[in-house]
Amino acid sequence: MANQDHSDAHVPDFSGDVAEMAPHYYGGQAVIEGVMMRGADRWAVAVRQPDGGIWLECHHTSTLPTKKPWLKWPMIRGCYALFDSLSIGMRALGISAERSLPEDEEEEELSGAAMGASMALAALLFIGVFIFLPSTATKGIDALIGNVMGDGVWFHLVESFIRIVIFLAYLWSISLLSDIRRVFQYHGAEHKTIAAWEHGEVLEPEHVDRYSTLHVRCGTNFLILVMLLAVVIYTAGGLLVPPPEGITWWGAVIYHVVLRIVLLPVVAGAAYEGLRLGAAKGTNPLVRAIMKPGLWLQLITTKQPDHDQIEVAIRSFEAVVPAEHREGRVPTTLDSPILLAHDSLPVVLESAEVRLAPDGEDEGAPSADGSRDGGSTVGEAQREES
DSSP: OOOOOOSGGGSOOOSSOHHHHOSSOOEEEEETTEEEEEOSSEEEEEEEOTTSOEEEEEEEOOOHHHHOGGGGSTTHHHHHHHHHHHHHHHHHHHHHHHHTSOGGGOOOOOOHHHHHHHHHHHHHHHHIIIIIHHHHHHHHHHHHTTSOSTTSHHHHHHHHHHHHHHHHHHHHHHTTSHHHHHHHHHHHHHHHHHHHHHTTOOOOHHHHTTSOSOOTTOHHHHHHHHHHHHHHHHHHHHHHSOOOTTOOHHHHHHHHHHHHHHHHHHHHHHHHHHHHHHHHOTTOHHHHHHHHHHHHHHHHHOOOOOHHHHHHHHHHHHTTSOGGGTTTTSOSSOOOOEEEOTTSOOOEESSOOEEEOOTTOOOOSOOSTTOOOSSEEOGGGSOOOO
16 A cells, blocks of 8 residues: 555645536445446446456436436435435445355345345334434433423434434444445545546546545535434424324334434435535535534544555446546556446446456456457447447
8 A cells, every 4th residue: 555645635625616626526335345436327336356356337327307307406306316326325235245255155146126125124224223212212311310301302402412322333333343444445445536536636546545535525424414404303393293292102202203204304305405515615614614523424434445445446436437528537557357247338448458247147357368458448349328
């Protein structure tokens, strides 16, 4: 790993409007031994395979917002973006889990039903841990101190505090696991790559590595905004629509859980708008203050990557950048062989050996046989992009 300067010069630069520096708000997600990147009309996932090669696949993003303009309305667009991001993220995570395993340990790919069941289970766990548990704990504390909180402001504030503590404890505890630490390194590689692009760099690892692992549009910022905005929105909702008089303590818990689930789209929509505001108005002192907690939290959820991890992030990013924006910006020194999924959209990569995976076959990294050097394109080896 190259020497790195961790001085203040490499924290996120808010001196300019990112919207003016880049034609699109690129985003991404760390996965198992890889990175998913999302562009304007496509997403890609690159995964480092056990033999050193990189598995790459690229797919279209949903066109639903272009067909239904109301999905672009403020607040609504945040809820849709969250659902869409979760869908792509789960798919990318499944791909990375399959491709990062040694050949003799490969698991069967999850079916659509299994993926849906996994998302449903994740939603239930989220509701149980971050909604039901804080409400129940707060009611228990209130019972111990003589029921002085009731269902008023103090109940909502204490419940919100417990929720935030659970969230922070969860992030800190999983960050101690070695496998999660590697995911957090890929998270850092994702942020560095996007920041380098937004500041006009050529995407070579040594250039990308100069940038911070912290980024204002990170999903961690979104999560902490959700937690903070939930304090205000859940308190207001609970005061405007209090539980019925005479309800039992467990009935009140169920009531608060249902109310919070109902208000969750409002919280998510407000957090999304806040994240967009933070990206577009980074010089505003108030916006900078609001974004600070998310940036601090990224000190847990991102770690310094090595150059091999940065290479994976660059390859994923390169696959989603439009051709008209690539000239002079893409890498020319990366040489890890690329195996492109058979059902992937066509991609063009510089300085790489690219091989198309056979249809229906599980392949390892590409061999020299059939590979092409420098500026390789596999578009002619695939079906034409529709």
